Amino acid sequence: MTSIHTDxxxxxxxxxxxxxxxxxxxxxxxxxxxxxxxxxxxEYPAEIRGFGKCVARTRITTEQVYSMKPKTDVLVSLxxxxxxxxxxxxxxxxxxxxxxxxxxxxDEGWHISxxxxxxxxxYGLPMREISEQATGSNRSRxxxxxxxxxxxxxxxxxxxxxxxxxKFQTKAAEVTQSNVAAFNAGYDNGAEIYRFDKVxxxxxxxxxxxxxxxxxxxxxxxxxGCLDAGIETFFGYPITPATSIMERxxxxxxxxxxxxxxxxxxxxxxxxxxxxxxxxxRAATATSGPGFALMSEMMGLGVMAEVPAVVFVSQRGGPSxxxxxxxxxxxxxxxxxGGHGDAKRIVLAPTNVEGCWRCxxxxxxxxxxxxxxxxxxxxxxxxxxxxxxxxxxxxxxVRDACKRPAQDKHNEPYRRFELTGDGxxxxxxxxxxxxxxxxxxxxxxxxxxxxDLSDMHFQMTEKRHEKLxxxxxxxxxxxxxxxxxxGDVDVGLLAWGSTFGETLEAMLLARAEGIRCAAMxxxxxxxxxxxxxxxxLKDCKEVIVPELNYEGQFAxxxxxAVGRDVIRLNRVTGKPMAVNEILDTIRSAAGxxxxxxxxx
Amino acid sequence: MSPEHPVYLEDKLEEIRDSGRLHYRSKSxxxxxxxxxxxxxxxxxxxxxxxxxxxxxxxxxxSGIGCASRFPFFMETYGFHTLHGRTLPVATGVKLANDxxxxxxxxxxxxxxxxxxxxxxxxxxxxxxxxxxxxxxGIYGLTKGQVSPTSAIxxxxxxxxxxxxxxxxxxxxxxLSYGASWVGQAYAGQPEHLAKMxxxxxxxxxxxxxxxxxxxxxxxxxxxxxxxLDFSVRNLPEGHDHTDRLAAIHEATKVDQPAVGLYYVExxxxxxxxxxxxxxxxxxxxAQQAGAG
Numbered sequence: 001m002t003s004i005h006t007d008x009x010x011x012x013x014x015x016x017x018x019x020x021x022x023x024x025x026x027x028x029x030x031x032x033x034x035x036x037x038x039x040x041x042x043e044y045p046a047e048i049r050g051f052g053k054c055v056a057r058t059r060i061t062t063e064q065v066y067s068m069k070p071k072t073d074v075l076v077s078l079x080x081x082x083x084x085x086x087x088x089x090x091x092x093x094x095x096x097x098x099x100x101x102x103x104x105x106x107d108e109g110w111h112i113s114x115x116x117x118x119x120x121x122x123y124g125l126p127m128r129e130i131s132e133q134a135t136g137s138n139r140s141r142x143x144x145x146x147x148x149x150x151x152x153x154x155x156x157x158x159x160x161x162x163x164x165x166x167k168f169q170t171k172a173a174e175v176t177q178s179n180v181a182a183f184n185a186g187y188d189n190g191a192e193i194y195r196f197d198k199v200x201x202x203x204x205x206x207x208x209x210x211x212x213x214x215x216x217x218x219x220x221x222x223x224x225g226c227l228d229a230g231i232e233t234f235f236g237y238p239i240t241p242a243t244s245i246m247e248r249x250x251x252x253x254x255x256x257x258x259x260x261x262x263x264x265x266x267x268x269x270x271x272x273x274x275x276x277x278x279x280x281x282r283a284a285t286a287t288s289g290p291g292f293a294l295m296s297e298m299m300g301l302g303v304m305a306e307v308p309a310v311v312f313v314s315q316r317g318g319p320s321x322x323x324x325x326x327x328x329x330x331x332x333x334x335x336x337x338g339g340h341g342d343a344k345r346i347v348l349a350p351t352n353v354e355g356c357w358r359c360x361x362x363x364x365x366x367x368x369x370x371x372x373x374x375x376x377x378x379x380x381x382x383x384x385x386x387x388x389x390x391x392x393x394x395x396x397x398v399r400d401a402c403k404r405p406a407q408d409k410h411n412e413p414y415r416r417f418e419l420t421g422d423g424x425x426x427x428x429x430x431x432x433x434x435x436x437x438x439x440x441x442x443x444x445x446x447x448x449x450x451x452d453l454s455d456m457h458f459q460m461t462e463k464r465h466e467k468l469x470x471x472x473x474x475x476x477x478x479x480x481x482x483x484x485x486x487g488d489v490d491v492g493l494l495a496w497g498s499t500f501g502e503t504l505e506a507m508l509l510a511r512a513e514g515i516r517c518a519a520m521x522x523x524x525x526x527x528x529x530x531x532x533x534x535x536x537l538k539d540c541k542e543v544i545v546p547e548l549n550y551e552g553q554f555a556x557x558x559x560x561a562v563g564r565d566v567i568r569l570n571r572v573t574g575k576p577m578a579v580n581e582i583l584d585t586i587r588s589a590a591g592x593x594x595x596x597x598x599x600x
Numbered sequence: 601m602s603p604e605h606p607v608y609l610e611d612k613l614e615e616i617r618d619s620g621r622l623h624y625r626s627k628s629x630x631x632x633x634x635x636x637x638x639x640x641x642x643x644x645x646x647x648x649x650x651x652x653x654x655x656x657x658x659x660x661x662x663s664g665i666g667c668a669s670r671f672p673f674f675m676e677t678y679g680f681h682t683l684h685g686r687t688l689p690v691a692t693g694v695k696l697a698n699d700x701x702x703x704x705x706x707x708x709x710x711x712x713x714x715x716x717x718x719x720x721x722x723x724x725x726x727x728x729x730x731x732x733x734x735x736x737x738g739i740y741g742l743t744k745g746q747v748s749p750t751s752a753i754x755x756x757x758x759x760x761x762x763x764x765x766x767x768x769x770x771x772x773x774x775x776l777s778y779g780a781s782w783v784g785q786a787y788a789g790q791p792e793h794l795a796k797m798x799x800x801x802x803x804x805x806x807x808x809x810x811x812x813x814x815x816x817x818x819x820x821x822x823x824x825x826x827x828x829l830d831f832s833v834r835n836l837p838e839g840h841d842h843t844d845r846l847a848a849i850h851e852a853t854k855v856d857q858p859a860v861g862l863y864y865v866e867x868x869x870x871x872x873x874x875x876x877x878x879x880x881x882x883x884x885x886x887a888q889q890a891g892a893g
Contacts, residue, residue: 232697254875255879255884263692263722264718267689268689271693272692275680275690275696301682305680430701432657438675438678440680440681449628
């Protein structure tokens with residue numbers, strides 16, 4: 001058996017109503033079932049009905065990857081008008097599959113076959129006819145097309161049949177039968193074709209025993225992290241792209257005896273979260289940029305009154321209502337700095353779906369251990385994309401991370417905000433006899449009594465800042481990591497959030513071209529691990545910071561902290577960063593070095 | 601005070617100590633102006649807690665911003681002094697985190713009906729098992745005398761130098777229509793009645809709203825003074841049916857002669873009851889025993 005390392009990216013493009021997202025879903029679920037690693041991200045319009053464009057992209061690999069490829073291997077068009085602009089995404093000797101006999105007439109020049117370059121290989125398929133023959137209706141064009149792709153590349157038929165059955169399990173049995181019939185008809189057609197393209201799919205990786213791999217989105221992983229950390233209360237208000245966190249928790253939390261409430265606005269959501277955190281429960285809320293802006297005053301209270309709370313913020317295109325269904329990384333500033341006063345908080349930004357789970361779980365520990373609000377910063381791309389993830393069967397998250405008052409000090413009056421070496425004071429919660437105190441947004445003394453003497457404000461401000469530095473050494477979470485070449489490199493990449501996936505991919509491609517290159521991901525944005533970043537930058541002749549915002553918010557943060565300028569790669573297209581653009585920037589940065597060298 | 605029975609300070613102190621009220625008072629002295637209605641509130645709450653017999657550590661007093669917000673510091677209970685207008689959602693979180701806690705929210709008319717007005721309907725309709733003591737003095741006291749949503753028309757303040765022209769809100773009517781399950785009114789100038797009303801409000805299982813008419817002795821010399829209120833405040837008519845919402849609303853419309861007493865009460869499941877029912881329906885086990893407090 002030849003061992004082909006599978007790395008195939010399939011894009012399906014259609015109009016809303018064509019079933020584009022639905023077949024993309026079956027594809028990724030089937031391939032995950034068959035044991036492949038999957039990453040998938042759908043593009044869809046903000047409108048619920050209408051004729052917007054949908055694109056479902058799935059990358060299928062042997063080992064887990066964290067970004068889309070610069071070029072797609074296979075493009076399926078369910079609607080040529082929408083798919084034509086995506087034809088150029090298909091690589092040379094990749095495949096373009098389209099309906100050779102579409103439902104309605106297509107005007108001259110609007111057929112995708114006329115827009116392919118000579119290297120791309122067209123497969124015209126009478127999707128409508130096949131669907132009608134197999135099911136008596138033309139409604140299963142999308143499933144026929146999916147079957148064709150599966151047949152063409154000899155993908156495991158049974159995994160697809162199972163995935164189709166699972167998808168329609170709540171519907172009548174005929175629905176599944178009819179869809180399987182459409183799939184099989186497409187599959188048989190694809191299997192008969194003599195292929196010219198150079199797309200190859202190998203067998204899946206052998207499964208590791210004792211580890212169950214599941215495929216889920218970033219938001220689903222957040223939910224899993226919350227449950228594994230023993231979340232007790234959740235308060236939220238719907239907002240894209242964070243809503244699915246609350247929706248999923250609403251189903252799951254009651255099973256664990258936990259309570260969820262949809263509040264009247266984001267201000268109440270964070271207020272109730274703080275209330276529950278003050279009363280000793282593991283509490284969280286989830287929102288996006290506009291909602292987080294409303295929460296910023298309460299974040300200040302959380303910092304001042306030292307209340308544990310976890311806030312998930314999934315970024316979307318902004319400012320204001322912006323682009324609710326498009327991705328962006330422009331809320332770093334508000335996450336790290338948002339609010340009034342010296343209100344430092346912990347901010348974690350996972351870079352992949354597994355990280356969403358880990359950051360969610362550790363966020364609860366950190367909020368409790370350092371008695372402060374913790375922001376977990378996601379973005380639409382990370383919230384909505386699917387990856388195959390492997391979770392340990394037993395939760396690694398600590399259930400009680402709170403520093404408790406000593407039992408032998410009951411004769412002394414309780415100092416809720418006692419000044420200690422690490423800035424963390426022993427914390428009592430309502431219901432405990434020794435520990436009665438009032439938490440306040442006013443500056444206060446160690447007992448929590450209002451006090452605005454200058455020394456007191458200085459000491460307390462220092463305490464609230466210094467205690468967070470301990471978080472840099474919090475166990476069980478990678479807050480930064482370097483990849484690629486070790487030692488001195490020509491080009492270093494520094495990235496955060498979902499963009500790190502594309503950054504890593506570009507770095508690996510650059511190394512394959514012979515450029516000495518390394519990439520560092522930074523997961524903890526506040527407090528920033530300044531020392532490791534400085535060490536990394538020292539090794540890099542040029543530093544590139546790719547991110548999805550216009551101002552270079554992370555570049556500003558890093559430059560300010562380490563005192564060195566960086567090459568900024570900023571894109572605000574509403575889409576994930578293109579690997580090619582990062583690669584081009586690496587090449588030009590490396591080239592610039594060479595030119596300078598030869599000039600000298 | 602008749603000369604035959606002189607009152608000695610020692611005796612008075614003993615009487616106060618024996619009353620058990622000091623058990624719920626912290627060592628911090630209130631910072632309100634002498635004569636402020638909020639002293640009656642402190643008296644009332646400490647008396648009520650003592651009568652009910654709840655443990656200090658099982659009480660959480662939540663306040664926002666305004667004169668009333670300093671209240672938690674004067675109590676020997678847990679307290680959370682929060683943000684302007686956000687007391688009710690914070691208290692909702694406290695209660696849902698631990699049903700055993702007795703949660704008392706204190707605030708003024710600005711905190712409750714200006715900046716925080718959006719939260720009241722929701723806490724009322726959900727029937728969160730907390731008590732809301734709203735001290736209405738019709739003015740912003742802590743910022744030194746500005747017009748409030750319950751200021752009377754024609755009232756002159758530093759920010760309404762040409763008189764207030766905005767129709768004042770009618771909090772009782774609002775709460776009655778929002779679906780609060782316990783609505784009452786009291787007057788700071790009648791501290792004993794006030795204390796009894798506070799006790800009844802805390803003992804009610806569900807969301808209880810007690811509207812307390814309270815003069816601002818410093819910034820209001822003309823309108824809501826003790827003298828004026830002593831003259832206008834009356835009792836609810838005998839035979840008022842406090843299970844009849846329409847009758848209660850009718851009484852609430854008589855703003856010129858505000859009536860004190862219990863306007864309306866109903867029994868219905870609290871938010872914690874509802875959430876526990878959801879847990880049971882989902883096949884889970886409720887983590888807490890709702891309404892144990």
